Every structure is written in structure tokens, then in C-alpha cells.
Amino acid sequence: MVTESPQEAAGRARVVLNDLDLVLPAVDALYRDLHANPELSGAEARTAGVIAERYAAAGLAVTPGVGGHGVVGVLANGAGPVVAVRADFDALPIAEDTGLPYASTAVATRADGTTVPVMHACGHDLHTASLAGAAQLLGARRELWSGTLVLIAQPAEESMQGAKAMLADGLFRGDGRFPRPDVVLAQHCAITRAGMVHHRPGLAYSACRNFRITIHGSGAHGAAPHWSVDPVVLAAQTIVMLQTVVSREVDPDEMTVLTVGSVHAGTRPNIIPAEAVLEVTLRGTSEAVMDQLQAAMERIVRGVAEAGRAPRPPDIELLEQTLPVRNDADVTARVRAVHADLFPSGDMVDLPWPNKGSEDFAYYGEPGDGRYYAGPAIPVSMWFYGSTAADLWDAASGDLRERIARMPGQHTPFYAPDRLPTLRRGVETLVGAALAFLPAPVPAQGDPA
Ligand SMILES: [Zn+2]
Numbered sequence: 459m460v461t462e463s464p465q466e467a468a469g470r471a472r473v474v475l476n477d478l479d480l481v482l483p484a485v486d487a488l489y490r491d492l493h494a495n496p497e498l499s500g501a502e503a504r505t506a507g508v509i510a511e512r513y514a515a516a517g518l519a520v521t522p523g524v525g526g527h528g529v530v531g532v533l534a535n536g537a538g539p540v541v542a543v544r545a546d547f548d549a550l551p552i553a554e555d556t557g558l559p560y561a562s563t564a565v566a567t568r569a570d571g572t573t574v575p576v577m578h579a580c581g582h583d584l585h586t587a588s589l590a591g592a593a594q595l596l597g598a599r600r601e602l603w604s605g606t607l608v609l610i611a612q613p614a615e616e617s618m619q620g621a622k623a624m625l626a627d628g629l630f631r632g633d634g635r636f637p638r639p640d641v642v643l644a645q646h647c648a649i650t651r652a653g654m655v656h657h658r659p660g661l662a663y664s665a666c667r668n669f670r671i672t673i674h675g676s677g678a679h680g681a682a683p684h685w686s687v688d689p690v691v692l693a694a695q696t697i698v699m700l701q702t703v704v705s706r707e708v709d710p711d712e713m714t715v716l717t718v719g720s721v722h723a724g725t726r727p728n729i730i731p732a733e734a735v736l737e738v739t740l741r742g743t744s745e746a747v748m749d750q751l752q753a754a755m756e757r758i759v760r761g762v763a764e765a766g767r768a769p770r771p772p773d774i775e776l777l778e779q780t781l782p783v784r785n786d787a788d789v790t791a792r793v794r795a796v797h798a799d800l801f802p803s804g805d806m807v808d809l810p811w812p813n814k815g816s817e818d819f820a821y822y823g824e825p826g827d828g829r830y831y832a833g834p835a836i837p838v839s840m841w842f843y844g845s846t847a848a849d850l851w852d853a854a855s856g857d858l859r860e861r862i863a864r865m866p867g868q869h870t871p872f873y874a875p876d877r878l879p880t881l882r883r884g885v886e887t888l889v890g891a892a893l894a895f896l897p898a899p900v901p902a903q904g905d906p907a
Pocket residue numbers: 580616869
């Protein structure tokens with residue numbers, strides 16, 4: 459499919475990016491608007507509307523409401539491959555504490571009436587603003603490429619529902635509503651220095667399964683524990699026993715995690731409650747090891763309850779899950795080669811390890827077994843790019859891993875990307891990667907060569 463060299467593709471990208479300074483103020487304004495108005499997963503109505511407007515202004519054919527608040531923008535530009543680029547746009551229930559002038563003060567009301575602060579603490583606002591900028595630039599220089607660009611603006615990444623919902627709504631069905639992509643690309647900001655770009659073929663993100671476990675006991679007066687089955691004690695024993703799954707059961711060569719992230723039971727010192735609720739996340743690099751982790755977790759949870767004479771077995775509910783992200787080796791190598799031509803060598807830092815986080819981008823590359831889309835699996839690649847201010851990064855000591863651990867991290871109240879260099883590099887990476895697969899137009903017969 460691809461005959462042009464990465465250097466030639468990078469050469470076209472440089473021409474497209476000549477106008478980056480002209481569009482960067484609009485990209486930055488969009489970023490600050492999204493950042494100040496974050497919305498929780500599944501509730502991104504305003505954000506989706508802003509994105510749809512931007513895509514329409516860039517000349518794309520826009521379809522809103524795909525799998526919930528998903529937006530698809532299509533730029534058809536003659537014969538050639540279909541290249542899809544995905545950016546997510548949901549935020550997190552965190553109270554921002556960055557002190558930035560455009561910091562979020564947003565508060566969301568949940569279905570149960572409770573309120574939570576909301577913050578773009580994962581940088582999805584960066585992804586979305588940069589993708590809109592890249593689309594604008596590519597739309598303005600259509601004489602430099604041929605094919606179809608599909609923008610996938612995806613909601614509900616943090617809840618791992620958005621990709622599945624958009625696919626279930628026919629995103630890759632190829633039935634005429636949207637063109638079926640030949641390749642799907644995405645990027646995620648990282649807490650390395652702004653400007654850095656990180657690639658990794660193969661495993662890029664872990665698989666994830668999140669559970670809610672309700673342990674049933676029977677309540678009593680706190681001074682009469684012999685009349686109860688104390689679910690607090692059962693929960694404590696369960697949590698300790700669960701620590702042996704990764705340390706004693708799984709092969710030490712496997713990268714696995716089991717974390718009990720939340721524990722809730724009881725209301726007062728002198729009341730033994732009737733139940734305790736744990737929330738657990740499992741991470742691993744294959745479906746086989748995830749099945750092993752889940753089976754061990756279920757065995758322990760049920761076994762401890764039975765040993766503790768619980769009146770009935772615990773309820774184990776799978777809340778959310780995603781597959782591992784596996785980057786196609788050829789696609790990743792080609793994107794990397796174009797980026798390596800565009801960026802200084804000091805900015806190109808390949809990832810030495812997979813991310814222990816998870817990403818529902820995994821579903822776009824899922825083998826076509828019919829669960830998520832029909833037909834053969836579409837090759838995918840997702841790369842990472844830095845967002846930390848250079849002075850902060852340079853002042854820290856240690857190797858890549860140690861420095862990352864010292865930066866204000868994502869999913870914390872303190873994540874404050876150095877926005878202009880990060881947005882700039884985010885547009886550059888996207889334009890380069892898209893043109894890696896969207897070839898130069900073939901001159902029509904009779905045109906000067
Ligand atoms: Zn996140």
C-alpha cells in the first residue's frame with residue numbers, strides 16, 4: 459500500500475506544518491476552553507458539541523451522537539487509503555489544584571444527586587485540541603495528499619465504554635455511513651518533557667478488569683460481635699489474602715497488578731454493618747493471565763467468606779474492562795520513521811516498557827472475531843508524547859523512570875501540562891503520522907510531471 463519513503467512523507471508534513479503558527483492560537487483557545495469546562499465520562503454533551511462545530515469549520519463531514527457523545531469527522535480527498543485518527547475527550551472526578559488561570563472549577567451532579575469536582579487530569583483535552591488543529595491543517599492543504607481522513611472523537615475512555623459503544627454503533631462496519639479504516643492511529647500525552655515522542659511496537663498498554671465485590675455478613679450491636687458475622691473482618695482478611703495472588707500465584711515474569719482501590723463498610727464505631735464493599739482492579743498483559751488473576755480473586759473472595767460463615771456468597775460484579783493495546787509493528791515503525799525525520803533525535807525516546815495503565819483504544823485493533831467489528835483486524839498504533847515543562851524535567855535527576863516518578867502525575871490534582879509546546883508537538887505528530895499513510899496524489903494524465 460505504501461510506496462513512498464518516510465522521508466518523503468515527512469517532507470509533505472513539513473509543508474503542511476508551515477502554517478502551524480497560524481492555527482496554534484485557535485488550538486490553544488480550544489484547549490483552554492475544554493480544560494476549563496471538563497465533563498465526566500458519558501456526560502460530555504457540551505464537549506461533543508464544541509468538537510462537532512470545529513470539525514464542520516475545518517470542512518469535515520460531521521456525524522454527532524455516535525455511540526453516545528462520539529463524533530466522527532470525515533475528510534474524503536480522492537482515491538487512497540482510509541486513515542482513522544482517534545482522540546478521547548472525557549475528564550475525571552478530581553478537584554484541580556494547579557493554580558492555573560484556566561484551571562477547572564467545574565462540578566458535576568451525578569445520577570444519585572451527589573456532586574463531584576471535574577478535571578481534565580489525563581490530558582484528553584490536549585489530544586482533542588491537537589487533533590482539531592491537525593485536521594484544519596490537513597484540510598487546508600488537500601493538494602498534498604490523497605485518501606480519506608477519519609477523525610474519531612471518542613467519549614468515555616476513562617470508563618472504558620466509549621470505544622466499544624462507537625464500534626457497536628457501526629464505526630467500522632463499512633456500510634456506507636463511515637468508511638472502514640485501513641489503519642487506526644492515536645496518541646496519549648505523557649509526563650515526560652514536552653517535545654519528547656515515545657513509540658513502542660507490540661504491547662503498549664495492559665489489559666484491565668475492574669470489579670465491585672459485596673461481602674455479606676450479618677449486622678449486630680458493636681458490643682455483641684458474637685451475634686454478628688462481621689463483614690469488616692471478612693473484608694480485611696480478603697484484602698490481605700488477595701495480596702498473595704500476584705506475589706505467590708502468578709509467574710514472576712508476568713507483569714501483573716492487583717489493587718484494592720476502595721473499601722466501604724459501616725457508619726459508626728458501635729454498629730457492626732451487614733455488608734462490606736471492595737473495588738478491585740486487575741492488570742495484566744494477556745487475556746490468559748487476566749483469566750488467571752480473576753479466577754484467583756474469585757476463589758479467595760468466596761473462600762474467605764465461606765470460612766467466615768458468611769450467610770451467602772459475596773456478589774462479584776465486573777464493572778469495566780479493556781483488552782491490552784497491541785501496536786502493529788509495521789505501522790508503528792512507519793510512524794516512528796516519519797517522526798524521526800521531523801523531530802530532533804533527542805526528542806525521540808522509545809518506551810522501554812509497556813504502560814501499566816490501560817486504554818480502550820485496544821478495541822479498535824481487536825481481531826475481527828465479530829465481538830467488536832466484523833472482518834479482519836485493523837492494524838493500530840498509539841504513541842506517547844511529553845507534556846512536562848522542560849525546566850521542571852531538566853531539574854529532576856535520574857533515569858527516565860525515576861524522573862517520571864518525580865513529575866506531577868496524570869490522574870492527580872496537580873497535572874499541569876506545558877500547554878503550548880505540548881499542543882504544538884501534538885499537532886506535528888498527528889500530521890506526520892496521518893501523512894505516513896495518506897500518499898501524495900497521483901498526477902492526472904497530461905499533468906506536468
Ligand atoms: Zn486517564
